[in-house]
Amino acid sequence: MENILELEDITKEFPGVKALDGVTLEIRRGEIHAIVGENGAGKSTLMKIISGVYPKGTYGGTLRFDGEVRAFQTIRDSEDAGIAIIYQELALLKNMNIAENIFLGDELTSHGVIQLHETVRRAKGFLERVGLRVNPLTPVINLGIGRQQLVEIAKALSKRAKLLILDEPTAPLTETESENLLGIMRELRGQGVTCVFITHKLDEVFAVADWVTVLRDGRSVGTAPAKELTQDQVIARMVGRELKELFPRVEHQPGEPLPEVRDWTLTDPERRGRRLVDGVSFTLRRGEILGFSGLVGAGRTELAMSLFGEYRSYSKGEVYLEGRRIQIRRPLDAIRQGISYLSEDRKRYGLNMFMDIEDNMSLAALDKFSTLGILNGGKRMRAVRRYIDEMKIKTPSPRQMAVNLSGSNQQKVVLGKWLLTDPKILIVDEPTRGIDVGAKYEIYNLLNRLILQGVSIIMISSELPELLGMSDRIAVMHEGRLTGILDNTERRLTQETVMRYATGGV
Secondary structure (H helix, E strand, O other), X not given: OOEEEEEEEEEEEEOXXXXXXXXXXXXXXXXXXXXXXXXXXXXXXXXXXXXXXXXXXXXXXXXXXOOEEEOXXXXXXXXXXXXXXXXXXXXOOOOOEHHHHHOOOOOOEEOOEEOHHHHHHHHHHHHHHOOOOOOOOOEHHHOOHHHHHHHHHHHHHHOOOOEEXXXXXXXXXXXXXXXXXXXXXXXXXXXXXXXXXXXXXXXXXXHHOOEEEEEEOOEXXXXXXXXXXXXXXXXXXXXXXXXXXXXXXXXXXXXXXXXXXXXXXXXXXXXXXXXXXXXXXXXXXXXXXXXXXXXXXXXXHHHHHHHOOOOHHHEEEEEEEOOEXXXXXOHHHHHHOOEEEEOOOHHHHHOOOOOEHHHHHHHHHHHHHXXXXXXXXXXXXXXXXXXXXXXXXXXXXXXXXXXHOOHHHHHHHHHHHHHXXXXXXXXXXXXXXXXXXXXXXXXXXXHHHHHHOOOEEEEEOOOHHHHHHHOOEEEEEEOOEEEEEEEOOOOOOOHHHHHHHHOOOO
């Protein structure tokens, strides 16, 4: 089968960083080609070169598309050639309808007047190609993330895309939505559309990909048919070493109950009378990882945020810490009681993207570095550098802006911020979402070190293998209620058992 895209000796440098170092790659027409690698390996940079975000002249090497050497100067140039890219953060205008979004910039007009009937008719055709049966005049804001993703693909098809690049497309999706999207990719392959698929989820790679390319430190370390590879082989190429197990465990014995939550209830601030969390009670032992599982809407994140001091006027119940009842009216109260919370949305709630690493990491612990209101800059810098080294954050300097870090390194900065507060209880909500397998392994090892030091951890995760691999017990929620707390010390729990509790079928 002929190649639709050929890259030869592609190089790209930023100040102090060589993002791509002689990448050579061939992608065949009408196939799904997965590109995997750790965060910072160069995947997104390479896609931005292919799609014209980085114009010719800012990188070295040769790009040949559809049989011709190309020198794209803009995204529009690559779109005109037949390349479309869909980012994890969707680029739809939420207050416009589906049809308007699909043809935005390519409006169907006659004598300067938009032809609404023709626009709707064609939009419907593209929506049918991606399996989305919905009125094209529906405002995008009324669609869930999964359907918005399909609108983005329909928009790409409207531009007659021959090559579709999907950058972490399933990261924000539920399991059902992800399976649907993978099915759409298979259908597009059957229609002759070539797909380049970037993801950290290796099970999805082996579910749909024909070929797999691994990038590491800006270089291509191998391309092979997916059927000739194993997950362990891909991981070894990604991280440059063999991981003995995906979920490293340490021998430990959880201690006495540290916090105890009694009859915790949270009312929906937007829908009076509806309970997001309904009478939840549990204990967390010292040096324990207590996993929280449940389907979307089960109330896990709302429980965590309310315990951390959010939604205070809408929540009620009792929290005891070391046998003493405590009152948490705001996040600062929680921090002072030794409770820290790593949010599932690091960019919105965890970081100031336009502050540097030092400021971000020390933000919640400034009292530790101040005397009579005067900041000891040297003490703060030493503490920050210690965590940069311990957590292997890839950065040329603590002065690096958060916005310039990879997703994995951003997550490590947020973790470092909360570790600087010396927490007794650490709540981590989707701690490994959107980060690569090597960084996941490092975070798991960090959590292991914390429980050995006596820190108690609540881990909320949508990935059942992660919960089964790391948790001592798993608390399962369904529609705001706690349906069970399952012992996992012997590692005999199964996904089927947890899902039975998650669906309320106990």
